[in-house]
Amino acid sequence: MSEPRNTTRPSIGRPGISRAAEGLAKTIIIISGWTAIALLGAIAAYLFIESRSAISEVGLWSMISGELWYPTSKTAQYGFLPSETGTLWVAIVALMLCVPVGVASAVYISEFADKRIKDVYKSVIEFMAGIPSVVLGLIGLSLLAPWVRTTFGLDTGLTAFAAGLMVGVMCLPTIISIAEDALHAVPSELRMGSLALGNTRWQTTYRVTIPAASSGIFAAIMLGMGRAIGETMVVLMLAGNSGIIPNTPFLPARTLPGTIAGELGEVVRGGQHYSVLFAMGLVLFMVTFVINLAADSVLERQRRRWRR
Amino acid sequence: MVTNPTGSFDLENVSVAYGSETAVAGVSMHIVPQSVTALIGPSGCGKSTLLRCLNRMNDELGNVKVEGSIRFDGLDIMDNRLLDPVDLRRRVGQVFQKPNPFPMSIYDNVAYGPKTHGTRAKAELDAVVEQALKRAALWNEVKDQLKKHAFELSGGQQQRLCIARALATMPEVLLMDEPASALDPISSQQIEDTIAELKKSVTIVIVTHNMQQAARISDRTAFMLRESMDRPAGLIEIGDTRVMFTNPGDKRTESYITGRFG
Amino acid sequence: MSRSSRARKAEALAKTLLGMAALLALSAALGFIGYIFYRGAGYVDWAFLTQAPRKFMTEGGIYPVIVGTVYLTVWTALFALPVGIMAGIYLSEYAPRTVTTRIMRLAIANMAGVPSIVYGLFGVALFVIQMGFNRSIVAGALTLACMTLPVIITSTEEALRQIPTDLRHASLALGATKLRTIRKVILPVAGPGIITGSILGLSRAAGETAPILFTAVAFFAPIASGPLDETMALPYHLYIMATQSTKPAPNMVWGTAFVLVAGISMLNVVVAIWRSAQRRKIRW
Ligand SMILES: Nc1ncnc2c1ncn2[C@@H]1O[C@H](COP(=O)(O)OP(=O)(O)O)[C@@H](O)[C@H]1O
Ligand SMILES: [Mg+2]
Numbered sequence: 093m094s095e096p097r098n099t100t101r102p103s104i105g106r107p108g109i110s111r112a113a114e115g116l117a118k119t120i121i122i123i124s125g126w127t128a129i130a131l132l133g134a135i136a137a138y139l140f141i142e143s144r145s146a147i148s149e150v151g152l153w154s155m156i157s158g159e160l161w162y163p164t165s166k167t168a169q170y171g172f173l174p175s176e177t178g179t180l181w182v183a184i185v186a187l188m189l190c191v192p193v194g195v196a197s198a199v200y201i202s203e204f205a206d207k208r209i210k211d212v213y214k215s216v217i218e219f220m221a222g223i224p225s226v227v228l229g230l231i232g233l234s235l236l237a238p239w240v241r242t243t244f245g246l247d248t249g250l251t252a253f254a255a256g257l258m259v260g261v262m263c264l265p266t267i268i269s270i271a272e273d274a275l276h277a278v279p280s281e282l283r284m285g286s287l288a289l290g291n292t293r294w295q296t297t298y299r300v301t302i303p304a305a306s307s308g309i310f311a312a313i314m315l316g317m318g319r320a321i322g323e324t325m326v327v328l329m330l331a332g333n334s335g336i337i338p339n340t341p342f343l344p345a346r347t348l349p350g351t352i353a354g355e356l357g358e359v360v361r362g363g364q365h366y367s368v369l370f371a372m373g374l375v376l377f378m379v380t381f382v383i384n385l386a387a388d389s390v391l392e393r394q395r396r397r398w399r400r
Numbered sequence: 401m402v403t404n405p406t407g408s409f410d411l412e413n414v415s416v417a418y419g420s421e422t423a424v425a426g427v428s429m430h431i432v433p434q435s436v437t438a439l440i441g442p443s444g445c446g447k448s449t450l451l452r453c454l455n456r457m458n459d460e461l462g463n464v465k466v467e468g469s470i471r472f473d474g475l476d477i478m479d480n481r482l483l484d485p486v487d488l489r490r491r492v493g494q495v496f497q498k499p500n501p502f503p504m505s506i507y508d509n510v511a512y513g514p515k516t517h518g519t520r521a522k523a524e525l526d527a528v529v530e531q532a533l534k535r536a537a538l539w540n541e542v543k544d545q546l547k548k549h550a551f552e553l554s555g556g557q558q559q560r561l562c563i564a565r566a567l568a569t570m571p572e573v574l575l576m577d578e579p580a581s582a583l584d585p586i587s588s589q590q591i592e593d594t595i596a597e598l599k600k601s602v603t604i605v606i607v608t609h610n611m612q613q614a615a616r617i618s619d620r621t622a623f624m625l626r627e628s629m630d631r632p633a634g635l636i637e638i639g640d641t642r643v644m645f646t647n648p649g650d651k652r653t654e655s656y657i658t659g660r661f662g
Numbered sequence: 663m664s665r666s667s668r669a670r671k672a673e674a675l676a677k678t679l680l681g682m683a684a685l686l687a688l689s690a691a692l693g694f695i696g697y698i699f700y701r702g703a704g705y706v707d708w709a710f711l712t713q714a715p716r717k718f719m720t721e722g723g724i725y726p727v728i729v730g731t732v733y734l735t736v737w738t739a740l741f742a743l744p745v746g747i748m749a750g751i752y753l754s755e756y757a758p759r760t761v762t763t764r765i766m767r768l769a770i771a772n773m774a775g776v777p778s779i780v781y782g783l784f785g786v787a788l789f790v791i792q793m794g795f796n797r798s799i800v801a802g803a804l805t806l807a808c809m810t811l812p813v814i815i816t817s818t819e820e821a822l823r824q825i826p827t828d829l830r831h832a833s834l835a836l837g838a839t840k841l842r843t844i845r846k847v848i849l850p851v852a853g854p855g856i857i858t859g860s861i862l863g864l865s866r867a868a869g870e871t872a873p874i875l876f877t878a879v880a881f882f883a884p885i886a887s888g889p890l891d892e893t894m895a896l897p898y899h900l901y902i903m904a905t906q907s908t909k910p911a912p913n914m915v916w917g918t919a920f921v922l923v924a925g926i927s928m929l930n931v932v933v934a935i936w937r938s939a940q941r942r943k944i945r946w
Contacts, residue, residue, distance in 0.1 A: 322777025
C-alpha cells in the first residue's frame with residue numbers, strides 16, 4: 093500500500109486577499125460590537141441637544157419641581173410634578189401587585205414545581221411578555237376601568253390605580269424570569285445542606301434559598317420598577333391624563349411617558365413645548381438609566397459570587 | 401522513498417505562562433520526524449500545555465504567553481512573519497482528548513480541512529476523504545454511509561473520524577492529547593493500531609497517561625514532572641522508549657514508571 | 663413530633679399560597695389572550711384581512727394596516743439583524759475579557775431597559791429631523807431597530823456561548839481562520855438559537871406603538887410605495903381606534919387586536935416548534 097507522501101504539498105501561505113478580507117470582516121465585527129455603547133451615548137446626546145433650549149429658558153429644576161402643567165396657555169407653565177406624581181402612583185400600585193405575585197410565582201416554580209411544569213410555565217410567561225402593551229391597554233379599557241369605577245365608586249375608572257394594575261401585570265414576566273434565574277443560580281449544595289439538617293423544603297426555601305438569592309430578587313424588583321416607570325401605552329390609555337397633581341391613586345393622572353406620547357404629536361417642531369417634552373424624556377431616561385445600572389451591578393455581583 | 405523526512409521539531413528553553421503563573425519552564429527537546437514521541441508524566445505536569453505549543457493552540461486560550469524557541473523543520477514558528485499559525489496548523493494537525501466531530505455528516509467532517517485550504521473539485525475531495533478515512537482505519541465501517549451525521553457514530557469511531565479529519569489536510573505532524581483515554585479498551589486498541597500504521601508517514605507526538613500504551617506505541621518517550629506546586633513543571637528526560645522503560649537515566653523517571661507499573 | 667407536624671403544615675400552606683400566585687400570573691397571561699380571541703375572532707374573516715377600510719374606518723378590512731406592520735418589521739429586521747448578530751459575535755468570539763467588554767455588556771443591558779417612548783424621542787430627533795427621513799417606514803424601522811438591538815445581541819451571544827469550545831478548537835487546529843470557523847462551524851450550529859431569539863425580538867417590535875408614534879405612522883395612509891412613505895400599522899391603528907374615535911367600531915378595534923395578537927402568537931409558536939425540531943437534530 094502506498095502511503096501518501098508529504099512532498100507534493102502545495103506551497104504554504106494564504107493569499108494576501110484572503111488575509112485582507114479577514115481583516116476587513118474583523119474590523120466590521122468590532123465596530124458592530126461598539127454600536128450598543130455608541131447608541132446609548134447617542135440617545136443621551138440627542139435628548140440633551142433637543143432639550144437644551146427648554147433647560148436654558150425654563151430651567152431644569154423649575155421643570156422638575158414645577159407644580160403646574162399648562163403647556164399651551166399664553167403664559168405656559170411646564171411643571172413636571174403632575175406627571176412625576178402620576179408616574180409614582182402608577183409605579184407604586186404596579187409594584188404592590190407584581191412584587192408579591194411575581195416573587196411568589198418565581199419561588200413556586202423554582203423550588204416546588206417539577207421540571208416539565210416549570211418549562212411550560214416559563215414559556216407561557218415569556219409569551220405573556222410578548223403581548224403588545226397597546227393590547228393590554230385595550231383590555232384595561234374594556235374590563236379593568238369599568239371594574240375600578242364601580243368597585244371603588246369613582247366618577248371614572250381611568251385612574252392611576254387602573255393603569256398601575258395593568259402595568260403591574262406587564263411587569264410580571266420581568267420579575268418572574270429574573271427572580272427565577274436568581275433562585276436557580278443558588279448552588280444546590282446549599283439546599284442539600286439545609287435539607288440534610290432536617291429542614292422542610294419550605295424552611296430551606298425561606299431560610300437559605302431566598303436569602304441567598306436576595307440580591308438577584310432585589311434586582312428583579314428594580315428592573316420591574318424601571319419597566320413600570322417607563323411604560324407608555326398602557327398609562328396613556330388607562331391613567332386618565334389629568335393635568336392636576338393626584339393625591340391619591342384613585343384619581344385620573346398622567347405620567348412622564350404618557351405626557352410625552354400624548355403631546356409630542358401636537359407640538360411645533362423645535363418650539364419650546366417640544367423642547368420641554370425632550371427634557372421630560374431626558375429625566376425619564378436618567379431615572380431608568382440609574383435604576384438599570386443599579387440592578388445590573390447587583391446582578392453582576394451575584395453572578396460573581398456563585399462563580400468559582 | 402523519501403530522502404528528506406519532514407516534520408521535526410526543535411525546542412529550546414520553552415516556557416509557558418498562564419497569566420502570571422508559569423506552568424512549564426525550560427523545556428528543550430528534539431522531536432524526531434516520522435516517529436512516535438510519547439509525552440508522559442503525572443496529571444497537571446504540563447503535557448497538554450507543551451503539546452499545544454507545537455501548533456500554537458495556546459494562542460487560542462487567551463492570556464497565555466509562550467517563550468523560548470520552537471523550530472519546525474528549522475523554521476521559527478513563533479514568528480508570525482515566517483509562518484502564520486493558521487498555516488502551521490495545516491501542517492501540524494491535532495486530535496483532542498474527547499472526540500469532537502463537527503455536527504455535520506461524516507463526509508463533511510473529513511472534507512472540512514481540504515475545503516478550508518482551497519480544494520473545491522468534488523472528485524478530488526472524494527479521493528481525499530476516502531484516503532483519510534482509510535488511513536484512520538474507518539473507511540470499511542462507514543464507506544456506505546458517508547452522509548450519516550457524525551454524532552451517530554460510536555465514541556471510538558468518532559475519535560477515528562477526528563483522526564481522519566486531521567489527516568485530510570495532509571499534515572506532516574499529528575499531535576494527540578490522550579486520544580484514547582475517553583474510549584473503551586477495544587476502541588483504544590484500534591486507535592493504537594492506527595497510530596502504528598500512521599507513523600510510517602507522519603510524525604506523531606502523543607500525550608498519554610497509560611504507561612503500557614506509551615511503551616507499546618512510542619519510539620521515544622519524554623517524561624515531564626512538576627516537582628512542587630510553587631515551581632513550574634519541566635522536562636526530566638527524553639530518550640529511546642525501550643531505554644526509558646528498562647533503564648531510565650533519572651531516578652524520578654524510574655520511580656514514576658515503576659510506581660505506575662505497580 | 664408536634665414541631666415537625668407544624669413545619670409540615672406550614673410547608674403545605676406556603677406551597678398553596680405560592681402556587682396560587684403562580685396560577686394567578688399564568689391565568690392573567692392565558693386570560694388576556696383568551697379574551698382577545700373571544701372578542702375579536704368573530705370579526706376576522708378573509709375580507710377583513712384583504713380589504714381596505716371603508717366608511718371612515720368603520721367597515722371593510724385592515725389590509726393596508728397589516729401590510730404596513732409587515733413593511734415596518736421587515737425593514738427593522740434588515741437594519742437590526744446584521745448589526746445585532748455581528749455585535750453578538752464580537753462579544754462572544756472576539757472581545758477580550760476586560761473592562762471594555764464589561765461596559766459593553768452594561769450598555770446592552772441598559773439599552774433593554776430604556777423606555778420605548780424615549781426611543782421614540784430619539785427617533786424623532788435623529789432619524790425624522792436630523793437625517794431628514796421625516797415620518798416614514800425607514801425612520802420608524804430604524805427606531806424599532808435600535809430598540810430591538812439589545813435582544814438580538816443578547817440572544818446571539820447566548821446561542822454562541824452554548825457551543826462547546828472544543829468545536830472551535832477542532833476547526834482552528836485544522837488551520838481554519840477564526841472567521842472561517844465562525845462561518846462554517848459556529849454559525850450553522852448557533853443559527854437556530856440566533857434566529858429564534860431574533861424573531862421573538864422582532865415580533866415584540868411589531869407590537870410596539872410608542873416608538874413609531876411620531877416616526878412612522880399615520881391615521882390613514884395608502885399602502886406605502888417606498889420606504890420613505892408613512893404607513894399605517896396594527897398597534898397604532900388599534901390605539902387610535904380604541905381611544906380617539908367617538909364611537910369605536912368594535913369590528914375594527916377587536917378585529918385588529920385579534921390580528922395583532924394572533925400574528926405574534928403564531929410567530930412565537932412556529933418558532934418554538936421549529937426550534938425544538940432543530941434541537942432534536944443536534945444533540946451534544
Ligand atoms: N487554559 C488554562 N488556563 C490556566 N491554567 C491552565 C490552563 N491549562 C492548563 N493550565 C495549568 O497548567 C498546568 C499544566 O496543565 P496541563 O498542560 O493541562 O497538564 P497535563 O496535560 O499534563 O495534565 C496545570 O497546573 C494547569 O492548571
Ligand atoms: Mg492534559
